[in-house]
Amino acid sequence: MSSPVHSRRDLPLLDAPPVERADAARNRQALLVAARELIDSCGVDAVTMENVAARAGVGKGTVFRRFESREGLMGAILNFSETEWQAAVISGPPPLGPGAPPLDRLLAFGRSRLDTTLLHADLIRAAGTAGSRAAAAYSFSVMHVRYLLAELGVTGDLPLLATALLSPMEVLVLDHQVNLDGLSVDRIHDGWVDLARRIVAGG
Amino acid sequence: MSSPVHSRRDLPLLDAPPVERADAARNRQALLVAARELIDSCGVDAVTMENVAARAGVGKGTVFRRFESREGLMGAILNFSETEWQAAVISGPPPLGPGAPPLDRLLAFGRSRLDTTLLHADLIRAAGTAGSRAAAAYSFSVMHVRYLLAELGVTGDLPLLATALLSPMEVLVLDHQVNLDGLSVDRIHDGWVDLARRIVAGG
DNA sequence: GGCTAAACGGACCCCGGTCCGGTTTCTATT
DNA sequence: AATAGAAACCGGACCGGGGTCCGTTTAGCC
Numbered sequence: 317m318s319s320p321v322h323s324r325r326d327l328p329l330l331d332a333p334p335v336e337r338a339d340a341a342r343n344r345q346a347l348l349v350a351a352r353e354l355i356d357s358c359g360v361d362a363v364t365m366e367n368v369a370a371r372a373g374v375g376k377g378t379v380f381r382r383f384e385s386r387e388g389l390m391g392a393i394l395n396f397s398e399t400e401w402q403a404a405v406i407s408g409p410p411p412l413g414p415g416a417p418p419l420d421r422l423l424a425f426g427r428s429r430l431d432t433t434l435l436h437a438d439l440i441r442a443a444g445t446a447g448s449r450a451a452a453a454y455s456f457s458v459m460h461v462r463y464l465l466a467e468l469g470v471t472g473d474l475p476l477l478a479t480a481l482l483s484p485m486e487v488l489v490l491d492h493q494v495n496l497d498g499l500s501v502d503r504i505h506d507g508w509v510d511l512a513r514r515i516v517a518g519g
Numbered sequence: 520m521s522s523p524v525h526s527r528r529d530l531p532l533l534d535a536p537p538v539e540r541a542d543a544a545r546n547r548q549a550l551l552v553a554a555r556e557l558i559d560s561c562g563v564d565a566v567t568m569e570n571v572a573a574r575a576g577v578g579k580g581t582v583f584r585r586f587e588s589r590e591g592l593m594g595a596i597l598n599f600s601e602t603e604w605q606a607a608v609i610s611g612p613p614p615l616g617p618g619a620p621p622l623d624r625l626l627a628f629g630r631s632r633l634d635t636t637l638l639h640a641d642l643i644r645a646a647g648t649a650g651s652r653a654a655a656a657y658s659f660s661v662m663h664v665r666y667l668l669a670e671l672g673v674t675g676d677l678p679l680l681a682t683a684l685l686s687p688m689e690v691l692v693l694d695h696q697v698n699l700d701g702l703s704v705d706r707i708h709d710g711w712v713d714l715a716r717r718i719v720a721g722g
Numbered sequence: 723g724g725c726t727a728a729a730c731g732g733a734c735c736c737c738g739g740t741c742c743g744g745t746t747t748c749t750a751t752t
Numbered sequence: 753a754a755t756a757g758a759a760a761c762c763g764g765a766c767c768g769g770g771g772t773c774c775g776t777t778t779a780g781c782c
Contacts (some may be wrong), residue, residue, distance in 0.1 A: 324666050337727095337728065337779060337780075338727070338779070338780085339728095339729070339730085339778075339779065340728080340729060340730095340779095343729085343730090345781090361575075364768090364769065364770090365552070365769075365770065365771085366525050366768095366769075366770095369731090374730075374731080375730060375731030375732055376731075376732065376770095377729090377730065377771095377772085377773085378729075378731070379728060379733070380770090380771065380772080381729070381730080382739055385770080385771075386769090386770065386771090399778090411630070427654070440631060444693075449691065449692075450695065450699065465582030472713055473709070473710045473713065474705070475700070475702075476702075476706070476707065476710030476711075476713070476714075477710070477713075479687055479692065479696065480683070480687050480710070481687075481712075482712045483686040483687045483692045484538045484679075484682055484683050484686045486686060486689065486691065486692070488648075488689065488691065489652075489686045489689070490651065490684065492652050492657075493682065496653065497678070499678075499679075503676070503679070504679065507678070507679030507680070507682075507683070508679075510675055510676065510679070510680075510721075511679075511680070511683045511718070513721065514717050514720070515717050517717070517720075517721060518713075518716065518717030518720060518721075540745070540746090540747060540748075540760060540761070541748090541760090542746070542747065542760095542761070543747095543760080543762095544763085546761090546762090567736090567737065568737075568738065568739085569736095569737075569739085572763090577763080578762060578763030578764055579738095579763075579764070580740085580741085580761095580762065580763055580764070581737095581761080581762060581763070583739065583740080584760095584761075584762085588738080588739075589737090589738065589739090620765075627752090635746090649773065676741085
């Protein structure tokens, strides 16, 4: 059935992606680069699956095989940008990073997340479900806020309280407030700080 | 230039919709009915602009002229369902309607909004921007919560606090919690009550 | 070099959205 | 009441883009 000697590929070791073929990996890179360039030069709307494919010199089918859907592609690009931010939260300088008191960290997190969301608004919107939530970014935020709340001695259903702090930062909500209600970013931020204060003070 | 006697149509009286022609109104009705039937029998996904048009016995262009877009059509249908709910909030029996203490009303509002959102989840999602927000439904909710908060003596940026209470009820958030995180509706509700408590207690 | 599993590509389908020439409704006028 | 004219409406051909499919090619392994 099989030889007594196994090459390294024989044990999947439970790695979810069972290794990607070289050409596949090359194309994935090329596609990400092509998409990024398109976004930078012509905006998110110019990112057509056919455009991206053509620019990367591959067929349309390949884009879908690598990224599942347009949203998936956007999600992948977004993830790249967000990783940087996550690093700043995990190991950057205080007060966003570790080293400052929990409350300072929480407030810094709020401001930072607010700015980042607005900065990537187009991308997040285009990434749909794979955008703010589901993707790594969201789980990470929940985890982090939850941790800070615990650190602050807040008791209760922490995951839900974290959601309460995070959901007002959803693109949809922010978009509405900024573009339709005409609220300033500063005011929104102040509101969020107040919300955090009330939640923390609640014990 | 014009006769000294004016028929009633001569003064627009600032009515936004300058009156709809009879056939147009008839088609609008027919289209709404057709769409509703399609949703009830085959689900939201079966609501194709062409399907709806065919079932209503009109051309595709007509659907777009009446409802602007698919999202617009969904929004129109949704609005219909939501009107009922709004009536219950404004003038229904307590504690949801008037007559109960503000806190009771607020909590009843939370539960009711939660259930309603989940009930119409498909529709709200399909209505996109015209769904939970922008549409009448959203502004109404903000206004109502704001009013109840004022009644409860809460001070601060009331519109933002209202948003803080409303944004955890967005379909996107709820969907994620229920379908991905596997949270029960009751737990989400309890969490919301706790959130309301903290916000009100904050003064 | 030969074999298999995976990747490739582009033709194809479906649906949302646009457009414009023909038709219907409404009002004013006789 | 009949009619003329214009504004509004109608329909369906048309377009672009997301997503699927399958016959063909290629990378990786023996």
